[in-house]
Amino acid sequence: MTEYIIETIKVSKSFGGLIAVNEVDLQVPRGFIYSIIGPNGAGKTTLFNCISGFYTPESGNILYYGTPIQGMPTNFISSQGISRTYQNVRLFGNLTAMENVLIGLHNKLNSNLLDAVIHTPRSARENTWSLQEAVRLLEFVGLKGFGDYLANNLPYGLQRRLEIARALANNPRLLLLDEPTAGMNIQETTDLTQFIKRLRDELEISIILIEHDMKVVMDISDRISVLDYGMKIAEGSPSEIQSNSRVIEAYLGPGGAALAEKYQKQRRNSHA
Amino acid sequence: MNKEIIRSSSQKGLLFGIVMIFLVLINFHLMASTMISKLMGTNVLRGSLPEARFFIIFLVLYAIWVGWSAASREGKTIHKLFEGLFAGLIAGLTVALFGLLLFYMLETQTDIRKYLTALSFPSMRFFLLDMGELGILVHFGLFTLLGLLGSALAVGLRSQKVAHFKQGVKTAITNLRLRITNALPESVNKYGKYGIYLLLLVILFLLPTRWGSYYNFVFGMVGLYVILGIGLNIMLGLSGQFMIGIAALFAMGAYSVALLNSPIPHGLMWGFWPSLAVGVVMAVIGGLLLGLPIMRLRGDYLGIVTLGFGEIIRILLNSDLLTDITGGPRGVQNIQQPTFLGTPFNDVMYAYLIIVAMAVSIFLYYRLENSRTGRAWLSIKEDALVAQATGIDVQKYKLLALCVGAAFAGLAGGIFAARNQFTGPNDHTLMVSINVLSVVIVGGLNSIPGIILGSFALRGLPELLRELETYRLLVFGALLVFMMLVRPDGLWPASRPDLEEKGSPGLKEDIEPAEEGRSND
Numbered sequence: 089m090t091e092y093i094i095e096t097i098k099v100s101k102s103f104g105g106l107i108a109v110n111e112v113d114l115q116v117p118r119g120f121i122y123s124i125i126g127p128n129g130a131g132k133t134t135l136f137n138c139i140s141g142f143y144t145p146e147s148g149n150i151l152y153y154g155t156p157i158q159g160m161p162t163n164f165i166s167s168q169g170i171s172r173t174y175q176n177v178r179l180f181g182n183l184t185a186m187e188n189v190l191i192g193l194h195n196k197l198n199s200n201l202l203d204a205v206i207h208t209p210r211s212a213r214e215n216t217w218s219l220q221e222a223v224r225l226l227e228f229v230g231l232k233g234f235g236d237y238l239a240n241n242l243p244y245g246l247q248r249r250l251e252i253a254r255a256l257a258n259n260p261r262l263l264l265l266d267e268p269t270a271g272m273n274i275q276e277t278t279d280l281t282q283f284i285k286r287l288r289d290e291l292e293i294s295i296i297l298i299e300h301d302m303k304v305v306m307d308i309s310d311r312i313s314v315l316d317y318g319m320k321i322a323e324g325s326p327s328e329i330q331s332n333s334r335v336i337e338a339y340l341g342p343g344g345a346a347l348a349e350k351y352q353k354q355r356r357n358s359h360a
Numbered sequence: 361m362n363k364e365i366i367r368s369s370s371q372k373g374l375l376f377g378i379v380m381i382f383l384v385l386i387n388f389h390l391m392a393s394t395m396i397s398k399l400m401g402t403n404v405l406r407g408s409l410p411e412a413r414f415f416i417i418f419l420v421l422y423a424i425w426v427g428w429s430a431a432s433r434e435g436k437t438i439h440k441l442f443e444g445l446f447a448g449l450i451a452g453l454t455v456a457l458f459g460l461l462l463f464y465m466l467e468t469q470t471d472i473r474k475y476l477t478a479l480s481f482p483s484m485r486f487f488l489l490d491m492g493e494l495g496i497l498v499h500f501g502l503f504t505l506l507g508l509l510g511s512a513l514a515v516g517l518r519s520q521k522v523a524h525f526k527q528g529v530k531t532a533i534t535n536l537r538l539r540i541t542n543a544l545p546e547s548v549n550k551y552g553k554y555g556i557y558l559l560l561l562v563i564l565f566l567l568p569t570r571w572g573s574y575y576n577f578v579f580g581m582v583g584l585y586v587i588l589g590i591g592l593n594i595m596l597g598l599s600g601q602f603m604i605g606i607a608a609l610f611a612m613g614a615y616s617v618a619l620l621n622s623p624i625p626h627g628l629m630w631g632f633w634p635s636l637a638v639g640v641v642m643a644v645i646g647g648l649l650l651g652l653p654i655m656r657l658r659g660d661y662l663g664i665v666t667l668g669f670g671e672i673i674r675i676l677l678n679s680d681l682l683t684d685i686t687g688g689p690r691g692v693q694n695i696q697q698p699t700f701l702g703t704p705f706n707d708v709m710y711a712y713l714i715i716v717a718m719a720v721s722i723f724l725y726y727r728l729e730n731s732r733t734g735r736a737w738l739s740i741k742e743d744a745l746v747a748q749a750t751g752i753d754v755q756k757y758k759l760l761a762l763c764v765g766a767a768f769a770g771l772a773g774g775i776f777a778a779r780n781q782f783t784g785p786n787d788h789t790l791m792v793s794i795n796v797l798s799v800v801i802v803g804g805l806n807s808i809p810g811i812i813l814g815s816f817a818l819r820g821l822p823e824l825l826r827e828l829e830t831y832r833l834l835v836f837g838a839l840l841v842f843m844m845l846v847r848p849d850g851l852w853p854a855s856r857p858d859l860e861e862k863g864s865p866g867l868k869e870d871i872e873p874a875e876e877g878r879s880n881d
Contacts, residue, residue: 163748201760
């Protein structure tokens with residue numbers, strides 16, 4: 089066992105001529121909130137898709153607790169305790185919130201076709217347990233009373249939360265959140281930030297976060313990696329990243345570092 | 361009055377007029393009148409014409425429809441009324457011109473049956489309501505006046521007051537129901553449901569003995585389609601696999617029973633029950649064999665491949681190659697009847713058998729739908745990629761759905777073959793697959809009451825309304841188009857179960873379901 093929950097070693101993935109992820113090394117320690125940032129098209133989501141098994145990387149290794157998982161089917165990876173949410177919310181829209189969470193509990197249950205048909209003690213026990221568990225999860229993410237709504241009919245912010253509830257139902261050790269605050273207002277964003285912290289503190293889940301809202305990222309991350317054109321250009325604590333000139337250039341273009349320095353100096357002067 | 365109103369309502373009127381002419385050209389007016397006449401209790405002898413007043417009833421309904429559909433939903437009342445009147449006027453004018461043409465042909469004895477087979481002299485005379493030139497005027501007057509009436513009806517029934525009234529009635533009924541439930545002791549509420557089931561059971565038990573073998577036959581057909589529909593629904597409605605070849609799986613069940621339980625061609629006399637079991641197993645194997653190569657296909661592609669599978673099976677059964685094994689085009693005759701206490705099954709016993717099979721299928725379906733397996737299927741239908749990433753083995757569950765669905769199809773097929781005592785390639789054509797598909801879609805995906813309703817509407821009614829025989833496919837197509845426009849989710853759309861309360865014991869009062877957006881809207 090290593091101290092890292094997930095480790096990527098020189099992972100590369102390309103689409104035709106475009107190299108979306110280029111020899112990226114990441115080490116995510118257990119219990120960390122680890123953020124991946126970068127401009128649009130930097131390969132963040134592609135990296136997520138490699139970790140969660142949607143894509144098979146062309147080269148490199150992805151180690152989960154030290155065992156390689158690259159190229160495994162997504163359901164296997166999920167059963168090992170890696171859950172994820174999606175950049176554009178992908179719920180089972182015509183099913184209710186409860187059903188969405190119950191489907192998330194799939195890995196935790198064992199009843200099969202026969203159990204369902206003849207209602208064995210096992211299926212009865214699992215049925216009661218899973219319903220209670222689903223209600224508990226809905227309550228945990230703040231969706232109490234919305235359980236019988238169709239997922240499609242929920243407001244956007246709640247859909248995001250439901251997606252997290254479905255991911256949590258798997259009882260994950262690692263949670264991949266892909267832009268969880270996209271499209272949220274300031275209040276919702278603050279709530280969700282607190283919520284993510286709670287996930288780590290109360291449930292001891294390691295979290296990898298893709299996020300564009302710098303306030304959120306700097307607020308809750310233990311460590312940050314920056315991707316640009318598929319390559320990792322920087323890694324460090326939030327304060328290190330903030331002052332890294334390559335990062336600023338990736339976001340603001342060449343000369344951006346000088347610009348940022350000028351701006352910061354101005355601000356310091358005005359404060360003084 | 362602005363031009364727009366005149367234009368749209370004259371278009372509507374013209375459309376309805378032309379449709380009316382078309383209906384007359386295919387002799388639909390005669391047939392519809394015959395049907396109305398029968399519905400009102402006046403029998404019409406074969407070969408003779410119904411009375412003209414029944415055609416007038418048809419016309420009245422049709423003309424009211426013209427006005428109703430011409431009246432737009434928004435705008436001033438006077439505009440709506442004018443629209444109805446004007447559309448009626450135009451429709452009347454169109455029909456009257458046509459009537460004039462027919463009258464002229466009657467006068468000059470021009471026989472055009474060479475070109476339009478249906479348009480005989482009696483039929484023309486009937487269209488003019490047996491009144492000659494006066495009939496033309498009646499047509500014109502009817503359409504104009506009733507167009508106005510139709511739009512007036514539309515104005516009245518769509519008004520706010522009626523909407524309020526409807527809402528009031530709805531609330532009153534809900535309140536009454538609540539009051540009754542509250543007034544009754546708890547035990548009655550708890551077991552009342554079973555009382556209703558018991559009553560249903562008694563009715564189902566008594567009916568087949570009372571209503572004669574023809575109705576038993578029709579009812580049996582409906583029942584078999586319900587079972588087939590449930591089978592298809594597991595593939596299409598639950599796991600989202602577009603299957604058009606269910607007739608092939610149906611054939612596997614039917615042929616298993618036929619070949620294992622008949623003197624020719626193999627002389628195997630296994631008895632009905634073992635061969636029915638083999639039939640179900642064969643269908644499951646068929647589903648599995650079909651499923652393995654097509655797991656990666658989705659949507660329309662899957663539909664095409666399964667359609668091909670259905671045709672392959674039918675052509676194989678029909679071919680000379682397999683005549684020694686399957687009986688070839690002539691099919692398998694003299695399939696042995698199952699026996700009950702020594703006496704072979706009669707139509708009543710078959711009705712019971714089908715009722716039992718139907719009940720078992722419905723029971724199994726409900727058990728499956730609300731289980732871990734059923735939810736896994738539903739999630740695959742919604743989004744297979746996400747389902748897999750949630751931990752579901754998509755391929756396994758898709759195969760499982762095909763096999764379970766196939767088992768139902770095999771069951772229906774086995775019973776079908778034994779009941780007819782014959783089965784041949786023509787019992788398993790593409791039309792069977794399409795009929796089952798229509799039953800499920802018209803009734804409502806994932807809805808058992810919907811599938812039962814759909815079977816009655818699409819399989820039962822055409823049998824009962826033999827008048828429509830010639831136009832069955834026409835009416836069938838029109839009904840499908842109409843249904844998809846008016847009720848795209850089926851006759852009885854499914855709703856998702858409320859589960860939150862079940863998972864929170866003792867917290868019932870805490871959960872407040874909000875007003876809008878609930879799943880059962």
